[in-house]
Amino acid sequence: MTHLLLRHRDIPDIGKMDVYQKNGGFEAFEKAVTRMKPQEVTDVVKASGLRGRGGAGFPTGVKWSFIPKNIWPHYVVANADESEPGTFKDREIMENNPLQFLEGVAITSYAVGANAAYVYLRGEFWPVATLLDEKIAEMEKAGYLGEKIFGTDFSLRIYTHLGAGAYICGEETALIESIEGKRGQPRIRPPFPAVYGLYGKPTVINNVETLTNVPLIVERGADCYKSLGTADSAGVKIFSLSGRVNQPGNYELPFGTTFRELIYHYGGGVMDDRPVKAIMPAGASSSFIVADDKALDTPMDYASVRTLGADLGSASVIVIDDTVSLEWVISKTIRFFKHESCGKCTPCREGCYWMMHLIERIGNGEKTKENIELLYSVAKQMQNKCLCPLGEFSTMAVVTGIERFPQDFSVKRNNAEVLR
Amino acid sequence: MLAEKYPEEVKKILLRYPPEQKRSAVMPLLYLAQRDEGFVNKAALEDIARTLDITSTEVAEIVGFYTLYHDEKEGKYRMQVCTDMPCALRGADKFLEELCANLGVKVGETTADGMITVEAVTCLAACDKAPMFQIQSGEGIEYHENMTVDKTMELVEALRKTGKGVKE
Numbered sequence A: 001m002t003h004l005l006l007r008h009r010d011i012p013d014i015g016k017m018d019v020y021q022k023n024g025g026f027e028a029f030e031k032a033v034t035r036m037k038p039q040e041v042t043d044v045v046k047a048s049g050l051r052g053r054g055g056a057g058f059p060t061g062v063k064w065s066f067i068p069k070n071i072w073p074h075y076v077v078a079n080a081d082e083s084e085p086g087t088f089k090d091r092e093i094m095e096n097n098p099l100q101f102l103e104g105v106a107i108t109s110y111a112v113g114a115n116a117a118y119v120y121l122r123g124e125f126w127p128v129a130t131l132l133d134e135k136i137a138e139m140e141k142a143g144y145l146g147e148k149i150f151g152t153d154f155s156l157r158i159y160t161h162l163g164a165g166a167y168i169c170g171e172e173t174a175l176i177e178s179i180e181g182k183r184g185q186p187r188i189r190p191p192f193p194a195v196y197g198l199y200g201k202p203t204v205i206n207n208v209e210t211l212t213n214v215p216l217i218v219e220r221g222a223d224c225y226k227s228l229g230t231a232d233s234a235g236v237k238i239f240s241l242s243g244r245v246n247q248p249g250n251y252e253l254p255f256g257t258t259f260r261e262l263i264y265h266y267g268g269g270v271m272d273d274r275p276v277k278a279i280m281p282a283g284a285s286s287s288f289i290v291a292d293d294k295a296l297d298t299p300m301d302y303a304s305v306r307t308l309g310a311d312l313g314s315a316s317v318i319v320i321d322d323t324v325s326l327e328w329v330i331s332k333t334i335r336f337f338k339h340e341s342c343g344k345c346t347p348c349r350e351g352c353y354w355m356m357h358l359i360e361r362i363g364n365g366e367k368t369k370e371n372i373e374l375l376y377s378v379a380k381q382m383q384n385k386c387l388c389p390l391g392e393f394s395t396m397a398v399v400t401g402i403e404r405f406p407q408d409f410s411v412k413r414n415n416a417e418v419l420r
Numbered sequence B: 001m002l003a004e005k006y007p008e009e010v011k012k013i014l015l016r017y018p019p020e021q022k023r024s025a026v027m028p029l030l031y032l033a034q035r036d037e038g039f040v041n042k043a044a045l046e047d048i049a050r051t052l053d054i055t056s057t058e059v060a061e062i063v064g065f066y067t068l069y070h071d072e073k074e075g076k077y078r079m080q081v082c083t084d085m086p087c088a089l090r091g092a093d094k095f096l097e098e099l100c101a102n103l104g105v106k107v108g109e110t111t112a113d114g115m116i117t118v119e120a121v122t123c124l125a126a127c128d129k130a131p132m133f134q135i136q137s138g139e140g141i142e143y144h145e146n147m148t149v150d151k152t153m154e155l156v157e158a159l160r161k162t163g164k165g166v167k168e
Helices: A017-022 A027-035 A038-048 A060-065 A089-096 A098-112 A123-141 A172-179 A208-220 A222-226 A259-266 A302-306 A326-340 A346-363 A369-382 A389-404 B007-014 B019-034 B042-052 B056-065 B092-103 B149-162
Strands: A074-080 A114-121 A157-162 A203-207 A236-243 A249-254 A276-284 A316-321 B077-082 B116-121 B133-137 B140-144
Touching (some): A017 A098, A027 A208, A074 A098, A089 A098, A089 A236, A098 A203, A123 A157, A172 A203, A249 A259, A259 A276, A276 A326, A276 A389, A326 A346, B140 B149
Antiparallel strands (some): A276 A316
16 A cells, blocks of 8 residues: 555655645645635544544544634644654654645645644654754745745744754643743643643644644545544554564554554564464553454454444554563653653652552562552552543553553462562 | 854744744753763753753753763663564564673663764654664764664674764
């Protein structure tokens, strides 16, 4: 299948301006600005069924339509903070097909009436930001950015902003705080960013992959886009495959591809031909899926994955085989969330701290029934009490690990079996 | 003073944000302040605070909150190895352990020549290319992916010789 997002895999120099233009680049942007009203652009994106690719899966066009028309200016922010363990798709897009992504930012800005857009990249993507700055300069030179674009009254500037190492800044209100020059801590919602976002103004925040879909939809129409994927999950998705597989990497596939196809056909199977034991479909913040035959044959779309007691989220599929103890896995996820908790709300700050203590105790040989029950109870008590999703995320692996893989938390189990 | 040392950069950074929102420039200015020594000293904190009309405490809290800003001098290059779960499933913990043994340091320590500080960090969005690390110096960050201890030691030697970042 021809790639629609990872187009560099078919056209190696698609990141260059002339190659991108020759392959239809900026035609969708020109069509939108010169022949469509902003509302029509929003409508086509709404009709396409595009849902946010950052993890939440919220309908993109609906998100845009929340922007009020009586408060100005409006802003567009591209979320390029990609920090979820297991997720590495946005970086590949930006490094290799940056113009399609930036065209998506530009079309989105036109649709919601923004004259300034910020691309918020995690600080580690420093070289990517340098590349995007170059591409933005090329777009300005070619007349795609600046004043009176395509001879109309629409003007737009795009700026990059580098974060500095904080997972929490992927949460949209924390990201806004970070651009404003403050600690990246989430705001209490409502008000939502659509009404009170960057600098207190209406703001649309979309993930890099989401925005990279936008030119396709404007160019080919909603029906064409909807013909890919499944009824509730339209289009293609980049699945980031990692963990104990032979060929980890990004795979752009239609929604509805099964876990088995991803792992065995595309991912080349499991290392040392071991059986798959557990799957985390949405990175470290996922619930564990018990990888039986039914699960492996489940199509990867938002609704189907939910029947397995998990969310597809950002589609960052981490494969865990039978050589790995889930006790070890959750010691890693807890360590991550403990490190990344921003400290603003008590359940997350204290909860992660205590989960860390308990899993360390358990790992150090105090694997008593009491410690395991206490760990489970702390995680359960955090649920539905945290200010933002980070706190909730930290509990998912802990709760589902203990519930669905009790044998890995059995007090009789020998610690030497735990993978190092 | 940053504005005297890097007048063009400071001007360009401030132009990225609305004039009444110049506090937004605190993060890029901190990267600039870190360029020479790899950490932000107290004078730079106060300088940035004056430039942006905020308090030096407000600047210091940014340095404290984000992991890529440093307030102490360490090795010239910070070798930040991802040991998060997806990388660890592909051998990152073992890689880090062997690397430390080869460099003769523990995690968090700096080599005797002051060149390399080894750190264990959380996810760097390169889970399919583990073992991997990034090198942070005052000038920026670069990724090194699909690494082995041998390849890393060669890189370390090159860094020691040239004093510059080397891409594989």
